Amino acid sequence: MTIEPRRRRVAMVSVHTSPLAQPGTGDAGGMNVYVIETAKRLARRGIDVDIFTRRTTAAEEPVVEVEPGVVVRHIAAGPYEGLDKEDLPGQLCAFAAGMMRVAAHAPEGHYDLVHSHYWLSGQVGWLAADRWDVPLVHTMHTMARVKNLHRAEGDVEEPKGREIGEAQVVEAADRLVANTRDEAQELIDLYGADPERVDIVPPGVDLDTFRPGDRAAARADVGVATDAVLLLFVGRIQPLKAPDVLIRAAANLVRRNPALRDRLVVGILGGASGGAVRSPMALDLLAEDEGIADLVRFVPPADRGTLAKWMRAADVVAVPSHNESFGLVAIEAQACGAVVVATNVGGLPTAVGDGGILVDGHDSHDWADAIESVVDDPDRAADLSARAVAHAARFGWEVTAQQLATVYEAALATPLRASINDSGELAGIPRAVMP
Incomplete structure (x- = not known):
């Protein structure tokens, strides 16, 4: 026996x-x-x-x-x-x-x-x-x-x-x-x-959930126009994650190119965390001060399947954290074929690899430059997207x-x-x- x-x-x-x-x-x-x-x-x-x-x-x-x-x-x-x-x-x-x-x-x-x-x-x-x-x-x-x-x-x-x-x-x-x-x-x-x-x-990364797909279908599912330029932040709303950097960068882009206002959507997906629960970051007021309150959509935390749709729909997923031990959002976004723009700190260079763009620091002009280099260059965006998917495929759970x-x-x-x-x-x- x-x-x-x-x-x-x-x-x-x-x-x-x-x-x-x-x-x-x-x-x-x-x-x-x-x-x-x-x-x-x-x-x-x-x-x-x-x-x-x-x-x-x-x-x-x-x-x-x-x-x-x-x-x-x-x-x-x-x-x-x-x-x-x-x-x-x-x-x-x-x-x-x-x-x-x-x-x-x-x-x-x-x-x-x-x-x-x-x-x-x-x-x-x-x-x-x-x-x-x-x-x-x-x-x-x-x-x-x-x-x-x-x-x-x-x-x-x-x-x-x-x-x-x-x-x-x-x-x-x-x-x-x-x-x-x-x-x-x-x-x-x-x-x-x-x-x-x-x-x-x-x-x-869960490669069964986070995978490339039809961007137009994903946008229809999350209520974003097919011709929109979608910039996305995903994560807890707290100073460490720095969602304010994306809002300031988006405002910079609109000031550079006023015609972009008709197409730009800035998605902020997440809820308050840590000290931000007691002292909110007031991102809505920041967007109003920057003159883009009408372009910013605040979305509550979503289940994994819905999150993957948002990432497939995005032109750029921004990860502007002050530090990350790795950066799961970055690798999940890349698995969906999204172009990630992230801070050059902590584990983010490992998570991003050659499938995205790393930015030194949090200057809104530098972030606007990095995002603009993707939005204004479809060929570069397509190349980075393909690299992102290949990079993320190495990181299955x-x-x-x-x-x-x-x-x-x-x-x-x-x-x-x-x-x-x-x-x-x-x-x-x-x-x-x-x-």
Whole structure:
């Protein structure tokens, strides 16, 4: 009788935002997409995934099976509503207790590994991995010291407590997953990470949903005229993402070419996030001040299928962020054949490749120049579109999941705890640089 080998089981931790939440508003964004898409692909490869996230409404079921092998577990930690992400450090103990209760009802050795996302989850994952005596794999997604170096004007500085918490997680993790080579270097330079424990695994794109298609049909579906010039921003409305840059650039284009006013549409897809929830960016007032309020359309966050239609419909998708660890919007837009114009920062050069245009800084004239070079040159636009599709095809989520599975096996084969000496310190491993 043949005995089938036991499937691996990973406890994936995403404290502050549920992978089931709609990306584009609140704290839901690229990380949500990353968590759910990798979990599904890992399960299809034979690695079961339990995703632990904080319960934010009474309507959420405690346990939700997404598909065979993928379960979302909503943990009660603090009041369901009214807590900002900045309030959550005070709920990490409650969250960890909820995870421990789940594991207490499972057989010993139920989880083989913990994979935490973002520093809040890393703090909980560190405790869980230590309690269960399993490896901890951690993905930062964003880092306080990097965000503070590239902070938008008027944006709030990331607190010292977050920096310290991140440094602790860097030291505790068996493996650290970076989206790009640049992010890996930031972990090493800014947090003292051991290079031997940093793995580069680029995020992916759902190539079944985000794919080229009929632009005219897409425009009909989203209510944009066939002959319009559509400039699109997709993402959370917050200073870090800099949607104001696109509005100012669009106003520049109209001042240069007044005839463009009859055809130009500026689409802003997303909802307020972070500090912008309490202190809105007032993009509508900015558009009015710039004289293009009649050209700007504000669209609430859309499901993935509708988002793909908007991207197929666009002449240009702008990603003017002050920093991105990767930039899922950029790669999703490129998979749809859209020309991406993005800031030359963080992981965006990797996401964009040779299928788009990178702009140094956020000067509205420079952005207008870059957009104009596409809008006024159909041949260049067609060439970039073809390059974009080919570039994005290399980033399917299946590739990401395969590489993550390899990281998991490395963490299981060489656990950090085996390097802890009698004094309780890491033997031969540099301690993370503390502020």
